Amino acid sequence: xxxxxxxxxxxxxxxNRGQIDxxxxxxxxxxxxxxxxxxxxxxxxxxxxxxxxxxLVVGAGPSGMSAAYHLRRLGHSxxxxxxxxxxxxxxxxxxxxxxxxxDVLEAEMQRVVDLGVKVNLNTKVDNILNTMQDxxxxxxxxxxxxxxxxxxxxxxxxxxxxxxxxSLLRSMEGEEKPMLGRRVVxxxxxxxxxxxxxxxxxxxxxxLIVYRRTRDxxxxxxxxxxxxxxxxxxxxxxxxxxQAEESSLTIEKMALDDKGFPQPTGxxxxxxxxxxxxxxxxxxxxxxxxxxxGLEVTDGVVKVAPNMMxxxxxxxxxxxxxxxxxxxxxxxxxxxxxxxxxxxxLRGEEHVPAPQHEVANFEKLNPWYYADAPKTVRPMLDIIxxxxxxxxxxxxxxxxxxxxxxxxxLSCGNCFECDNCYGVCPDNAVIKxxxxxxxxxxxxxxxx
Numbered sequence: 001x002x003x004x005x006x007x008x009x010x011x012x013x014x015x016n017r018g019q020i021d022x023x024x025x026x027x028x029x030x031x032x033x034x035x036x037x038x039x040x041x042x043x044x045x046x047x048x049x050x051x052x053x054x055x056l057v058v059g060a061g062p063s064g065m066s067a068a069y070h071l072r073r074l075g076h077s078x079x080x081x082x083x084x085x086x087x088x089x090x091x092x093x094x095x096x097x098x099x100x101x102x103d104v105l106e107a108e109m110q111r112v113v114d115l116g117v118k119v120n121l122n123t124k125v126d127n128i129l130n131t132m133q134d135x136x137x138x139x140x141x142x143x144x145x146x147x148x149x150x151x152x153x154x155x156x157x158x159x160x161x162x163x164x165x166x167s168l169l170r171s172m173e174g175e176e177k178p179m180l181g182r183r184v185v186x187x188x189x190x191x192x193x194x195x196x197x198x199x200x201x202x203x204x205x206x207x208l209i210v211y212r213r214t215r216d217x218x219x220x221x222x223x224x225x226x227x228x229x230x231x232x233x234x235x236x237x238x239x240x241x242x243q244a245e246e247s248s249l250t251i252e253k254m255a256l257d258d259k260g261f262p263q264p265t266g267x268x269x270x271x272x273x274x275x276x277x278x279x280x281x282x283x284x285x286x287x288x289x290x291x292x293x294g295l296e297v298t299d300g301v302v303k304v305a306p307n308m309m310x311x312x313x314x315x316x317x318x319x320x321x322x323x324x325x326x327x328x329x330x331x332x333x334x335x336x337x338x339x340x341x342x343x344x345x346l347r348g349e350e351h352v353p354a355p356q357h358e359v360a361n362f363e364k365l366n367p368w369y370y371a372d373a374p375k376t377v378r379p380m381l382d383i384i385x386x387x388x389x390x391x392x393x394x395x396x397x398x399x400x401x402x403x404x405x406x407x408x409x410l411s412c413g414n415c416f417e418c419d420n421c422y423g424v425c426p427d428n429a430v431i432k433x434x435x436x437x438x439x440x441x442x443x444x445x446x447x448x
C-alpha cells in the first residue's frame with residue numbers, strides 16, 4: 001500500500017507493453033493489492049522456527065523496517081531502535097500526507113510489528129558497538145535516514161526567517177504547524193522542494209520555487225512538477241538567491257553558457273518573501289559510528305561490500321547511509337538485500353542470489369495476439385481541494401479496473417497459461433497439463 005503510492009515506478013519504463021500502447025500500470029495494481037490487504041486484514045506469515053540469533057536494526061524508516069520484516073520472517077529475533085517518537089522515518093517526516101495518508105503508513109508498520117519485531121522508540125544509538133554489546137546482538141543493520149538539511153551560504157539579516165525543508169516537513173507531523181507567512185520561497189529543484197511548495201500552498205501561502213537551472217535539468221520527477229504547476233505553484237528558473245532580509249530576497253538571474261551550465265549575469269531583482277525554505281539536500285548523522293574500526297566513510301556515506309556489510313564484521317548498512325539514490329524504493333530494496341546477507345552471515349555461509357531468467361525483449365514477443373487496451377488512469381482529486389486540503393491527491397483502482405490493468409500484462413518470458421500457443425498450434429504439438437502445470441511440447445509433431 002505504501003509503495004503503490006510513493007514508488008516512482010521506473011520499472012514501467014522497461015515494460016514491453018509500452019511499445020504497443022502504454023506500459024502496464026504495475027504501481028496501480030500494487031497499490032490495489034496493498035489496500036486490499038489492509039482492508040481485508042491479510043496477515044503476514046510468521047516464521048515457522050526460531051534461529052536463536054539476535055539482530056539490531058537502527059532506524060525505523062523504509063530500509064530499517066524492510067530489513068526487520070525479512071529478518072523476522074527468516075526466524076531471527078529483531079529489535080528496532082528508533083530515535084524518533086514514531087515508526088516510518090522519512091516516509092512519515094519527509095513525505096506529505098497528501099501523497100501518503102498516515103493511516104496507511106501506520107497500518108503497514110503495524111503489520112511488521114505484529115510479526116514479533118520489537119521496537120524501541122525515542123531511543124537514539126550514540127555508539128553502535130556499545131549498544132550491540134549491551135544487548136548481546138549477533139549482527140546489526142544500520143539504516144539511519146538523511147534527516148539533516150543542508151544549508152547554503154546566503155548572507156542574511158538577523159530578522160530573516162530561513163528554515164530547512166526537512167525540519168519544516170517534520171514539524172507538519174506535530175500539533176503546532178509552522179508559521180511561514182503568506183509569501184514563501186523554496187530554494188531547490190528536487191522532489192523535496194516540490195513537496196514543500198505544495199505543502200505551503202495547502203497552508204494558504206503563495207509559494208514560489210527558485211531554481212538555478214532550467215526545468216529539463218531539475219532533479220524532481222516530471223509528474224511531480226506537473227502536479228505542482230496544476231496547483232498554482234510558481235517557479236523562477238535560472239535564478240539564485242544572493243541575499244535574505246526580513247521581508248525580501250535578492251535574486252540574481254543566471255544564463256546558460258556554451259556548455260549549458262548556468263552562469264551569473266549581474267542582473268538582480270528583489271522579491272517579497274516572509275520566509276525562505278532551503279531544499280538543497282540532506283545529510284546523515286553518522287555519530288553512532290565514531291570509534292568503530294574498519295569503517296570507511298566518504299562524502300558523508302559509509303562504504304559497504306556487495307553483501308551490504310561495512311568494514312567492521314557483523315555491521316551492515318543501507319538506505320541513506322550508503323552511496324545510492326535516496327528514495328523509498330531503493331531503501332526498501334537495501335533492507336531486503338541486507339536481510340538475506342545477514343541471514344547467510346549468521347549461518348556462516350554466503351548468500352547466493354537465485355538465477356535470473358533471461359529477459360524477453362520486444363522482438364521475441366508475438367504482440368499480435370493482444371488487442372489494444374489503453375492504460376487505466378488513476379483518478380485525481382479536484383484542483384480546489386488539492387490547493388486547500390491534505391486529502392490524498394491520487395486515488396486507486398477498484399477491483400474491476402485493477403483486474404483489467406493486470407490482464408494487459410504480456411507475461412514476457414513467463415507463462416501464465418493464456419492458452420494462446422495451445423489454441424493456435426496447427427500441429428497439436430502443445431500438450432496442456434492442467435491448471436497451474438503449464439504445457440509440454442511434442443517436438444516430433446512440431447514443424448516450427
